[in-house]
Amino acid sequence: MARPDAWRLSPEAYAFVTTLDTRFADLDTMGHVNNVAISAMFETARIRFHHHMGRHPQEQGVRWMVAAVSLNYVAESHFPYPFDIHCAIGHIGTTSWTISSAAFQKGECVATCDTTVVTHGAEGRRQIAETLREAMQANFLKQPG
Amino acid sequence: MARPDAWRLSPEAYAFVTTLDTRFADLDTMGHVNNVAISAMFETARIRFHHHMGRHPQEQGVRWMVAAVSLNYVAESHFPYPFDIHCAIGHIGTTSWTISSAAFQKGECVATCDTTVVTHGAEGRRQIAETLREAMQANFLKQPG
Amino acid sequence: MARPDAWRLSPEAYAFVTTLDTRFADLDTMGHVNNVAISAMFETARIRFHHHMGRHPQEQGVRWMVAAVSLNYVAESHFPYPFDIHCAIGHIGTTSWTISSAAFQKGECVATCDTTVVTHGAEGRRQIAETLREAMQANFLKQPG
Amino acid sequence: MARPDAWRLSPEAYAFVTTLDTRFADLDTMGHVNNVAISAMFETARIRFHHHMGRHPQEQGVRWMVAAVSLNYVAESHFPYPFDIHCAIGHIGTTSWTISSAAFQKGECVATCDTTVVTHGAEGRRQIAETLREAMQANFLKQPG
Numbered sequence: 120m121a122r123p124d125a126w127r128l129s130p131e132a133y134a135f136v137t138t139l140d141t142r143f144a145d146l147d148t149m150g151h152v153n154n155v156a157i158s159a160m161f162e163t164a165r166i167r168f169h170h171h172m173g174r175h176p177q178e179q180g181v182r183w184m185v186a187a188v189s190l191n192y193v194a195e196s197h198f199p200y201p202f203d204i205h206c207a208i209g210h211i212g213t214t215s216w217t218i219s220s221a222a223f224q225k226g227e228c229v230a231t232c233d234t235t236v237v238t239h240g241a242e243g244r245r246q247i248a249e250t251l252r253e254a255m256q257a258n259f260l261k262q263p264g
Numbered sequence: 265m266a267r268p269d270a271w272r273l274s275p276e277a278y279a280f281v282t283t284l285d286t287r288f289a290d291l292d293t294m295g296h297v298n299n300v301a302i303s304a305m306f307e308t309a310r311i312r313f314h315h316h317m318g319r320h321p322q323e324q325g326v327r328w329m330v331a332a333v334s335l336n337y338v339a340e341s342h343f344p345y346p347f348d349i350h351c352a353i354g355h356i357g358t359t360s361w362t363i364s365s366a367a368f369q370k371g372e373c374v375a376t377c378d379t380t381v382v383t384h385g386a387e388g389r390r391q392i393a394e395t396l397r398e399a400m401q402a403n404f405l406k407q408p409g
Numbered sequence: 410m411a412r413p414d415a416w417r418l419s420p421e422a423y424a425f426v427t428t429l430d431t432r433f434a435d436l437d438t439m440g441h442v443n444n445v446a447i448s449a450m451f452e453t454a455r456i457r458f459h460h461h462m463g464r465h466p467q468e469q470g471v472r473w474m475v476a477a478v479s480l481n482y483v484a485e486s487h488f489p490y491p492f493d494i495h496c497a498i499g500h501i502g503t504t505s506w507t508i509s510s511a512a513f514q515k516g517e518c519v520a521t522c523d524t525t526v527v528t529h530g531a532e533g534r535r536q537i538a539e540t541l542r543e544a545m546q547a548n549f550l551k552q553p554g
Numbered sequence: 555m556a557r558p559d560a561w562r563l564s565p566e567a568y569a570f571v572t573t574l575d576t577r578f579a580d581l582d583t584m585g586h587v588n589n590v591a592i593s594a595m596f597e598t599a600r601i602r603f604h605h606h607m608g609r610h611p612q613e614q615g616v617r618w619m620v621a622a623v624s625l626n627y628v629a630e631s632h633f634p635y636p637f638d639i640h641c642a643i644g645h646i647g648t649t650s651w652t653i654s655s656a657a658f659q660k661g662e663c664v665a666t667c668d669t670t671v672v673t674h675g676a677e678g679r680r681q682i683a684e685t686l687r688e689a690m691q692a693n694f695l696k697q698p699g
C-alpha cells in the first residue's frame with residue numbers, strides 16, 4: 120500500500136469528472152467524512168463513469184463484479200461540501216480492468232481509489248467486448264507534464 | 265492490486281477473531297453483500313481488535329487515522345449469514361501500522377482487507393507507544409505451515 | 410407523532426427478540442448511534458421476525474413493501490454495545506400489517522419503531538394469506554399487566 | 555400511521571427545496587432505493603434547511619436531537635436519478651419543532667417525512683430562541699389552494 124504518486128493527485132490525469140453530495144450520515148465521531156462513506160461515493164462515481172463510456176452491465180446480460188478496491192486517504196474531508204470525483208481507466212486486461220480515480224473537495228485532493236472490475240458471463244469470466252475496450256482506451260489515465 | 269497469497273485465506277494466519285451481523289441494507293441489486301458494506305464490517309472488526317490489544321485511541325489523547333485500505337473480494341457473500349472476521353498486525357512502522365484481516369462466511373473466505381493506520385498527536389504524526397508496539401508484536405500475522 | 414405509551418418500552422410486550430451488532434460507521438458527530446443507522450437495525454430485526462413466523466416474501470412469489478415507518482428515539486444509544494430488538498405484530502389489515510418493535514441497549518429502551526408492510530402480487534395489492542395471518546396472530550403485541 | 559394528506563404531496567406546500575444525489579449503495583435487492591437510504595437523504599435535506607434558516611446547532615452551544623421520525627413511502631424511487639427534497643416547518647412547540655418534508659423524483663412525490671427535533675442545553679431541554687422561532691414561522695408549511 121504505497122502512497123499514490125504525486126501526479127495522481129492532479130485533476131488533469133483523469134478523463135472524466137462528476138460531482139457528488141456528502142451526507143450528514145457520512146460523518147463519524149472524528150467529525151470528518153468516514154472512509155467507508157468515501158468508498159460509497161467512489162462507487163457511484165465509477166458507475167457514472169461506466170455510463171459515460173456508453174456501457175451498462177445490465178444492458179449486456181453480463182455481470183460486472185468488483186474484485187479489489189485500494190483507497191488512499193490524502194487529507195480529511197468534511198460535510199456539507201460536495202466531492203468532485205475524477206475517473207479514468209488505469210489498466211485494461213483480458214477479462215478485467217481498473218478504474219483509477221481521485222476525489223477533491225474545494226480543489227484539494229482528499230483521496231484516491233483504484234478499483235478492479237471483472238466481467239462474468241454465464242460460463243464464468245469473459246473477455247472484454249471490443250467496443251468497450253475502445254471506449255476504455257479513449258478514457259485512459261494520463262500522467263500530466 | 266495483486267491477489268492475496270493463498271495463506272491469507274486461512275483463519276490460522278490471524279491472532280484474533282470476531283463475529284459481525286450482516287444487515288439487509290448491506291445487500292445491493294446483485295443480491296450479494298455490497299463491497300462498501302463489507303468495508304464497514306472490516307472497520308468495526310478492526311476497532312474490536314484494537315480494543316482486544318488493550319488500546320483505545322480516545323483513552324490516550326491521540327488520534328488514529330486510516331491512511332489506506334486495500335480490499336480483495338474473493339467470493340460473493342450473502343445475507344443473513346454473519347461474518348467471522350479474523351485480524352492480525354501485518355506491519356509495524358514508526359508512526360503507522362497495518363491491520364491484516366480476512367472475512368469468512370460459513371467457513372469460506374469471502375474477502376481480505378489490509379488497513380494502514382497512522383497515529384497523530386497535537387504536533388502531527390507521533391511514534392507508536394512502546395506498550396502498544398509490544399501488544400502488536402504479540403498479535404502478528406503468521407504464515408501457517 | 411405522539412410519544413409511545415410507557416408499556417411499549419417494556420420487553421414483555423413483544424413476542425420475539427433478536428440481537429444485532431452496532432457498527433462504528435453507525436456513529437455520528439454527536440458520538441451516539443445515528444437515527445438512520447437505528448432504522449437499518451430495525452429493518453434487519455423485522456426481516457428476522459418475518460423468518461421466525463415462517464414466511465419469506467421471495468418464497469411466495471409475492472412482493473412485500475414498506476409503506477410507512479414511524480420511529481421514536483427514547484434515549485441515546487452507543488457503540489460498541491449490541492441492540493436487543495423486540496418485535497411483535499401490532500396490527501393486521503386486509504393487505505397490510507404493522508410490525509411494532511423496540512430496541513434495548515444494556516436493558517434500557519432506546520427507540521421504538523412501527524413499520525407498515527403491504528403485500529403486492531402481479532396485479533397489485535393482495536390479501537394476506539391465511540397461514541401468514543395465523544402466524545401473525547400468534548405473535549401479536551401484548552400490553553403487559 | 556395514516557397516509558399523508560394529498561396536499562402534502564405537492565411541492566407548493568413547502569418553503570425550501572434542495573437536491574440530493576442517490577447512490578448505488580442506496581439500492582436494495584428489490585432494485586429500488588431502500589427506505590433507510592431515503593431516511594439518510596431526508597436527514598441531510600433537513601440540515602440544509604436548518605442552515606437556510608440561519609441557524610446551526612454547533613454555533614449556539616446547544617444540542618439538537620431527533621426525537622421522532624415518521625416516513626411514508628408513496629412510490630418506488632430509483633438510481634441514478636436525484637431527489638428534490640422540499641422542507642417546511644410543520645409545528646413549533648416550546649422546546650421542540652417538526653420539519654415536514656417531501657421527496658420528489660422526476661417531479662413525482664416518492665415519500666414524505668416528518669421529523670421532530672428537540673433542543674437541549676447543559677440543563678436539559680431548553681426553549682427555542684426567539685430569532686429561531688421567527689425564522690421558523692417564515693418557513694411554515696402551507697396547505698395550497
